[in-house]
Amino acid sequence: MAILPILIAPNPRLKIRAKKVKSVDEETAKLMADMVETMKDANGIGLAAPQVGVSKRVIVVDISSVKENSQPLCMANPEIIWASEEEDLREEGCLSLPEQFAEVLRPSRVKVRYIDKQNEIREIEAQGILSVCIQHEIDHLDGKLFVDYLSALRRKMIIRKLQKTQKLAGASA
Ligand code: NI
Numbered sequence: 803m804a805i806l807p808i809l810i811a812p813n814p815r816l817k818i819r820a821k822k823v824k825s826v827d828e829e830t831a832k833l834m835a836d837m838v839e840t841m842k843d844a845n846g847i848g849l850a851a852p853q854v855g856v857s858k859r860v861i862v863v864d865i866s867s868v869k870e871n872s873q874p875l876c877m878a879n880p881e882i883i884w885a886s887e888e889e890d891l892r893e894e895g896c897l898s899l900p901e902q903f904a905e906v907l908r909p910s911r912v913k914v915r916y917i918d919k920q921n922e923i924r925e926i927e928a929q930g931i932l933s934v935c936i937q938h939e940i941d942h943l944d945g946k947l948f949v950d951y952l953s954a955l956r957r958k959m960i961i962r963k964l965q966k967t968q969k970l971a972g973a974s975a
Contacts, residue, residue, distance in 0.1 A: 803835050803836055803839045804836050804839065804840075805836075805839055805840050805843045806836055806837070806840045806854040806855075807854065807855075808840065808844060808849075808853050808854060808897050808898060809852075809853055809854070809855055809898055810898055810899070810900065810964060810968060811896075811898050811899050811947060811949070811961060811964055812961050812964070812965065813898075815852065815855055815857075816852055816853065816898055816942070816945065816947060817945040818852060818857055818945050819943070819944055819945050820850075820851060820852050820856075820857045820858055820859045820860075820942075820943040820944075820945075821857055821858060821859065822858075822859050822879050823858050823859060823860065823878045823879060823917075825917070825921050826878050826917050826918070826919055826920070826921040827921075830858070830860060830878060831919050833851065833856060833858070833860055834860060834862060834876040834878075834919050835919075836854075837849050837851065837854065837860065837861075837862045837876075838862050838864065838874050838876065840854060841862055841864060841874075841897075842864065844897050845867075846864075846897045847863065847864055847865050847867060847868070847931070847935055848861065848862065848863045848864070848935040848936075848938060848939045849861065849862050849897060849939070850939045850940075850942030850943055851943075852942050852943065852945070853897060853898050853942060858878075859878060859879045859880070859943045860876075860877070860878050861876075861877050861880055861936070861939035861940065861942070861943065862874055862875065862876050862877070862939075863875045863877070863932065863935050863936055863939060865931050865932050865935060868931055869931070869932075872932075875926075875936075876918060876919040877914070877916035877917070877918070877936075878916060878917040878918075879916060879917055880914050880915070880916040880936065880939075880940050880943075881914065881915045881916065881940075882912050882913070882914055882937070882940065883913050883914065883915050883925070884912065884913035885909035885911070885912045885913075886909045886910045886911040886912070887909070888909070888910045888911070889907050889908060889909055889910060890907070890908065890909075890910045890934070891905050891906070891907045892905065892906065892908070892931075892934050893905050893906075894906050894934065894938055894948045895948075896938070896947060896948055898942075898947065899947065899948070899949065899960065899964060900964070900967075902949070902960045902963070902964070904948060904949065904951075904952055904956070904960075906934075906938075906948050906951045907951070908933070908934060908937050909933070909937070910929060910933065911927060911928065911929045911933055912927070912928055912933050912936065912937060913925060913926070913927045913928075914926055914927075914928065914936055914940075949961070
């Protein structure tokens with residue numbers, strides 16, 4: 803397994819729509835394992851392949867830090883097949899937008915169909931933090947970041963802050 807570098811916004815690769823995988827073969831299973839390791843190393847609860855520069859519809863989610871006994875979920879080609887009308891406003895963050903947080907309104911519950919790491923088709927119904935996390939990660943596969951839900955002004959302020967931090971990091975590296 804390997805820890806992969808995480809792309810930081812406004813990297814243009816984060817805006818690309820990722821491609822479906824044909825199946826979860828050895829290569830995709832290895833990508834999933836590397837992504838789980840990378841997510842844990844970064845103390846994240848979710849990670850999407852485009853965030854590590856891989857344009858494939860693969861996400862991993864691990865809410866064990868907020869919910870006991872939960873196992874990391876690895877999903878290829880995840881698809882929301884049902885979403886509740888009821889919505890929740892929750893604060894979100896993102897490993898590609900370090901130290902930036904904002905409230906986003908999303909359906910409270912979703913049903914998701916995906917291929918697991920054993921190449922089996924599965925469905926789950928998610929609510930609470932798991933629902934938010936899965937929706938956030940699927941957005942990454944469509945080149946969408948949580949700041950895209952905010953006003954243009956708020957988004958620009960956040961992106962400008964990130965650009966400044968990266969310039970400073972570059973100057974001292
Ligand atoms: Ni994210």
